[in-house]
Amino acid sequence: MKVAVIGVGHVGLVTAATLAYFGHDVVGHDEDDAKIDSLKRGVAPFYEPGLQELLDQVVDSGKLSFTGDPAQAIRGANCAFVCVGTPARADGEANLLAVENAAWAVARNATGEIVVIQKSTVPVSTADRLRSIFAKATTHRVRLVSSPEFLREGTAVEDSLKPDRILVGSDDPQAHKVMKELYAPVLGGDCRYFEVDIHTAELAKHACNAFLALKISFANALARVCEASGADVVSVADIMGSDPRIGRDFLNAGLGYGGYCFPKDLLAFKAVAGRLGYDFGLLEEVMKINRGALDSTVRKIKDALWNVESKRILLLGLSFKPGTDDVRESPALNLAKALTAAGAVVVGHDPQANAAAQHDLPGLKVVDDPYEGADGAHCIVICTDWPEFRDLDLVRLKGIVTLPIIVDGRNVLDAGAVAEAGFSYIPTGRPPSNL
Numbered sequence: 001m002k003v004a005v006i007g008v009g010h011v012g013l014v015t016a017a018t019l020a021y022f023g024h025d026v027v028g029h030d031e032d033d034a035k036i037d038s039l040k041r042g043v044a045p046f047y048e049p050g051l052q053e054l055l056d057q058v059v060d061s062g063k064l065s066f067t068g069d070p071a072q073a074i075r076g077a078n079c080a081f082v083c084v085g086t087p088a089r090a091d092g093e094a095n096l097l098a099v100e101n102a103a104w105a106v107a108r109n110a111t112g113e114i115v116v117i118q119k120s121t122v123p124v125s126t127a128d129r130l131r132s133i134f135a136k137a138t139t140h141r142v143r144l145v146s147s148p149e150f151l152r153e154g155t156a157v158e159d160s161l162k163p164d165r166i167l168v169g170s171d172d173p174q175a176h177k178v179m180k181e182l183y184a185p186v187l188g189g190d191c192r193y194f195e196v197d198i199h200t201a202e203l204a205k206h207a208c209n210a211f212l213a214l215k216i217s218f219a220n221a222l223a224r225v226c227e228a229s230g231a232d233v234v235s236v237a238d239i240m241g242s243d244p245r246i247g248r249d250f251l252n253a254g255l256g257y258g259g260y261c262f263p264k265d266l267l268a269f270k271a272v273a274g275r276l277g278y279d280f281g282l283l284e285e286v287m288k289i290n291r292g293a294l295d296s297t298v299r300k301i302k303d304a305l306w307n308v309e310s311k312r313i314l315l316l317g318l319s320f321k322p323g324t325d326d327v328r329e330s331p332a333l334n335l336a337k338a339l340t341a342a343g344a345v346v347v348g349h350d351p352q353a354n355a356a357a358q359h360d361l362p363g364l365k366v367v368d369d370p371y372e373g374a375d376g377a378h379c380i381v382i383c384t385d386w387p388e389f390r391d392l393d394l395v396r397l398k399g400i401v402t403l404p405i406i407v408d409g410r411n412v413l414d415a416g417a418v419a420e421a422g423f424s425y426i427p428t429g430r431p432p433s434n435l
Ligand code: UGA
Pocket: 121, 149, 150, 151, 152, 153, 154, 209, 212, 216, 249, 250, 251, 252, 253, 254, 255, 256, 257, 258, 259, 260, 261, 262, 320, 321, 322
């Protein structure tokens, strides 16, 4: 099948590469010239494990190409995936201008019947707006589908090649036929195909992200109570998680959730619910607890250091989660801003995200070597649970820091080992040691 993918960011590029891998002829388009230039040179514009290798394979096989011209991507396509950004507006509502522009581009450039697959996360009822554009702007038949994406950064290639579900919102049998053909290589086995109406599909994506954020905030609220009572939030989460009705995933307390999706999706979901007449106050509480998780870490650092002015603080992990160089809405960068504002000298280290962090926060000093960052530090803070931080040589670190204090914002270290190396250890929602 001939497929156009409009928007080749984290979702669009992985989707384009996956569909090409499945054997379809895919053309990716983006209005960001730098991104398209990079892709034309064969270089993935961001870090995602396995993505470069997958791109090499499908570009070499001639199944995937890129263009800055939307007409070139859409001309002759049987299907067009819309994978553009939907950032938050100041009032919390999703900004759908890029989605609207993509729809106009498809309508103007379609050369025959086309299935339009809306993959960007959008508020419920966006499809009605899109339908009216297609009704006005093209004489070709447009079969509209909402098929939100569930891939996670850091495991996006794996999630996309082996999805656990394909969600398809459409009441058009022909559209379902096309979707099943597109995803034929993965349907059947463990991957469920959900066939629902278009509004249900749109809303389900917001519901999933909001619920995952709710689990994280529940764990962070528990962490505060555990800290006050001397209980251990990791054990509490393990006990809760052993109940299959609850599940252990996304119960890790820490600095809170960040990234491009959860923060904007919670705002948008709350806003659209409000517009529809329901005050989804629970979501406001989830967001409040998330902000509190960061504030609590700032407080712990200040308590440990007494006066933070001029103290050197090393932040380990700058990306919003491990396995990515994405620093959008990264709790680590928000922490860096808060500590810098309080007068601290903040140094950051990330296995992949140093350049992106520096780009977003030009004042932040970043180092490639965590030991260089620790040299003379008064406090080390673990902000992102990159697996490499578990293997840090604590004895070596102890030899080079000015004050031996570790604040573990992701509970990655072993308390016994940290104390044995001579550090004061301040984890999240667990009893501190060696204070
Ligand atoms: C999220 C969803 O998990 C995906 O299913 C969805 O497709 C995607 O958003 C999207 O809407 O595009 P992602 O933003 O890549 O994926 O990252 P997550 O793995 O969900 O993590 C989000 C944040 O929560 C990270 O900052 C992570 O560190 C934090 N987190 C996660 C916790 O603080 N505790 C946990 O237990 C789990």
